[in-house]
Amino acid sequence: MQKAALPKGTRDFAPDVMRRRNFITDTIIHVYKKFGFQPIETPAMENLSTLLGKYGDEGDKLLFKILNSGDFLKKVSPEELNDADANSLGLKIAEKGLRYDLTIPFARFVVQHRNDILFPFRRYQIQPVWRADRPQKGRYREFWQCDADVIGTDSMIAEIDLIQIYSEVFDALGFDDYVLKINHRKLLEAVAITCEMDSNFRHLTVCIDKLDKIGWEGVETELATEFSHPSIEKLKTILINGKITTEFLNDLSAKLTASPSLDQALKDLREILGFISDIQLDVNMELDLSLARGLDYYTGCIFEAIIPESGIGSVSGGGRYDDLTGVFGMNDVSGVGISFGIDRLYDVMEHFGLFNELESSPVKLLLAHFDEKSRSACVKLARELRSMDISVQVYPDVKKIKKQLDYANKNHIPFVGVIGEDEIAAGSVQLKNMRNGEQVSVSQSKIGEALL
RNA sequence: GUGGUUGUAGUUCAGUUGGUUAGAACGCUUGAUUGUGGUUCAAGAGGUCGCCGGUUCAAGUCCGGUCUUCCACCCCA
Numbered sequence: 001m002q003k004a005a006l007p008k009g010t011r012d013f014a015p016d017v018m019r020r021r022n023f024i025t026d027t028i029i030h031v032y033k034k035f036g037f038q039p040i041e042t043p044a045m046e047n048l049s050t051l052l053g054k055y056g057d058e059g060d061k062l063l064f065k066i067l068n069s070g071d072f073l074k075k076v077s078p079e080e081l082n083d084a085d086a087n088s089l090g091l092k093i094a095e096k097g098l099r100y101d102l103t104i105p106f107a108r109f110v111v112q113h114r115n116d117i118l119f120p121f122r123r124y125q126i127q128p129v130w131r132a133d134r135p136q137k138g139r140y141r142e143f144w145q146c147d148a149d150v151i152g153t154d155s156m157i158a159e160i161d162l163i164q165i166y167s168e169v170f171d172a173l174g175f176d177d178y179v180l181k182i183n184h185r186k187l188l189e190a191v192a193i194t195c196e197m198d199s200n201f202r203h204l205t206v207c208i209d210k211l212d213k214i215g216w217e218g219v220e221t222e223l224a225t226e227f228s229h230p231s232i233e234k235l236k237t238i239l240i241n242g243k244i245t246t247e248f249l250n251d252l253s254a255k256l257t258a259s260p261s262l263d264q265a266l267k268d269l270r271e272i273l274g275f276i277s278d279i280q281l282d283v284n285m286e287l288d289l290s291l292a293r294g295l296d297y298y299t300g301c302i303f304e305a306i307i308p309e310s311g312i313g314s315v316s317g318g319g320r321y322d323d324l325t326g327v328f329g330m331n332d333v334s335g336v337g338i339s340f341g342i343d344r345l346y347d348v349m350e351h352f353g354l355f356n357e358l359e360s361s362p363v364k365l366l367l368a369h370f371d372e373k374s375r376s377a378c379v380k381l382a383r384e385l386r387s388m389d390i391s392v393q394v395y396p397d398v399k400k401i402k403k404q405l406d407y408a409n410k411n412h413i414p415f416v417g418v419i420g421e422d423e424i425a426a427g428s429v430q431l432k433n434m435r436n437g438e439q440v441s442v443s444q445s446k447i448g449e450a451l452l
Numbered sequence: 453g454u455g456g457u458u459g460u461a462g463u464u465c466a467g468u469u470g471g472u473u474a475g476a477a478c479g480c481u482u483g484a485u486u487g488u489g490g491u492u493c494a495a496g497a498g499g500u501c502g503c504c505g506g507u508u509c510a511a512g513u514c515c516g517g518u519c520u521u522c523c524a525c526c527c528c529a
Contacts, residue, residue: 003502008520058527061453101529129529134453136523143529206527295528317529341529370487405489420487434489 009133009141020355021144024173024345025126028146031168035161037124037148042105044128048097054104054327056202056296062131065094098130102147103297103324103337110151110335111328119152119333126342138312138344149337154322156271158336159301162318163276165338166305167283173345174354179284181304183291184269185319190262191289194255195235200226205292208239212290239289246273249287268301297321303338310348316340361412364451367394367429368404370420377419381429381444388448408434417447 006012013021029039045066052060072093080089099105102125110117125147133139148165150158163180170178188205192198207222216236223232238255249269256262269287276283293302300320307315318338325333349355365385367378375398382392393413395404401418408416418430429447432439442450 005520056527062527131528133528134526135521139528145529293528312529314529339529344529368488400486401488402485403489407489409489416489418487422487430487432488437489439488 007141009135009139011140011142020349021342021346023355024342024349025144025146027172028169028340029124029126031165031172032124032148034168035122035148035165037122040106040109040123040125041127042099042102042109042125044098044130045096046099046105046108048091048095050108050328051097051100051104054297055100059100059295062133063100064098064130064132065090066096066098067094068096099127100131101129102127102145102339103149103321106147106149106151106337107324107335108328110333111325111330114330117152120150120155120158121152122148122150124148138347140343143344144342146340146342147337148339149335151325151335151337152333154300154320154334156268156275159268159272159320160275160279162303162336162338163272163283163285164281166303166316167281169340170305173349175307175348175352177284177308179286179306179308181286181288181291181306182269182272183288183302184265185292185298185300185302186261187265187269187289188292190256190259190265191235191238193259193261194238194257195227195231197227197231197235202296203227208235208290209292211239246287249273252289264300272301293317293319295319297324299323300334301336305340307348307352310351312344312348312351314341315344315348361414363391363393363411363413365390365392365415365417366404366408366411366413367392368401368408368416368418369395369398370401371398374419374421374424377424378417381417381419381447385448385451388452390448390451405432405434415451 048063048065051063055062076089076092080092106123106125110121126144128142128144130142133141135141148162150161163182166180188208189198189201192201192204197204203226204223207219210222211219216239220232220236223235227235238252249266253262253266275281276285291302291304293304295317298319299322302319303317304314305316306313316338318336320334320336322334323331324335325331367382369375369378375394378394382394385392395407405416407413414434416432416434418432423429423441423444426441427444428441429444430439431442431447431450
């Protein structure tokens with residue numbers, strides 16, 4: 001016999017888990033729709049060429065590759081088999097991969113359907129993504145992302161909408177404590193220029209992103225592998241406080257070397273802060289200069305949402321990208337998007353006990369019986385009740401009534417209708433309320449009303 | 453990819469320095485109750501101790517490998 005098992009980092013979702021997961025996705029979809037986003041879906045697999053090189057070296061390693069069908073070794077010579085490293089050999093025997101996120105497939109989608117899309121285009125997409133990571137707390141190899149993107153405009157109205165979405169989603173899910181962090185890649189570029197660290201911008205962003213986690217001393221150590229001491233000291237005077245306020249933006253600009261990047265970042269951020277103030281949006285947003293985000297394609301505003309004391313990093317991330325579609329041959333299309341991680345939202349909600357909905361069954365009535373004849377009567381009655389849009393289930397086997405009641409009880413089915421010889425003769429049903437145990441005899445023709 | 457950690461009944465877990473027939477709770481089945489669930493009581497079923505190999509008179513217990521769980525790093529939802 002074979003052992004029933006799942007690949008590492010993947011999970012089954014039982015009905016009670018699905019009910020909660022659906023609550024999360026329904027909540028998010030409801031908000032997305034209010035802001036005019038429309039759903040799309042894309043395939044689980046993409047061509048590897050679509051995926052590779054979009055998420056940095058680290059991302060490439062984490063892609064699940066799909067072995068070519070048929071004789072996948074046909075195109076590989078014995079010499080290549082011996083000499084090749086795993087990476088280059090992988091490309092010869094696999095030309096498809098599982099998607100790593102929903103943003104790159106969306107960019108591909110936009111380019112491919114450019115003639116059918118009306119820009120600016122707002123889409124939401126809720127599908128699983130796969131990463132060949134090592135699983136740990138809040139990290140799975142298969143997990144669900146819940147994306148919303150606006151593409152085809154560089155207006156900050158898109159950012160403002162996304163910020164409002166954050167506020168509404170967290171409120172609706174019941175989080176009273178969350179932090180929406182925001183920063184701007186071009187502001188970071190200005191910092192890099194000022195500190196003469198623009199030679200290795202990526203290293204800079206990776207380091208300062210860890211400020212929260214490892215503190216300035218840790219960041220300093222990691223920076224030292226690439227940058228000079230004076231540069232690091234200068235960065236310290238800019239970064240040391242990490243979090244900055246609206247007013248601090250002005251002070252900050254005075255510290256930074258003038259550049260087009262700086263101008264753009266300040267313009268965007270001031271516009272956003274202005275809107276938030278105008279509409280008096282109640283959102284717990286922090287401008288955080290140490291927020292960098294590793295994904296390579298971000299070029300403007302970047303977002304990250306965290307739930308303090310949850311034990312899980314971030315539940316959402318996002319940002320603006322100026323040229324995601326460029327690699328697919330469609331230039332100068334700016335977009336901005338966010339992505340909620342359903343699995344992490346679930347874990348955090350469970351951690352704080354935010355799932356407080358009553359245990360209830362989608363089935364309202366179970367019809368119980370004593371023999372094949374009364375069971376037939378149940379099937380007939382069930383059909384009538386369903387035509388009234390009542391969710392009914394007929395117990396399938398002829399078993400003791402005790403067993404059938406027990407089944408209803410364990411499934412939290414609120415009502416049981418018992419039909420036997422006497423009831424058939426009288427055209428009635430014994431309707432039992434499973435919550436309080438009360439039982440009444442009801443005419444079969446009236447049972448629908450009794451339940452509604 | 454690096455380091456650590458975990459695995460015993462359906463589930464959560466005990467199991468002494470290696471030593472008879474591996475336990476508990478909950479769950480499950482049956483009965484008390486042949487037309488009535490939840491509570492109670494009684495009885496019963498259920499384990500190749502993750503898998504493979506090694507040490508030993510003897511392995512759930514020690515050793516090696518492997519898979520799995522969880523955690524940290526890297527990175528990220």
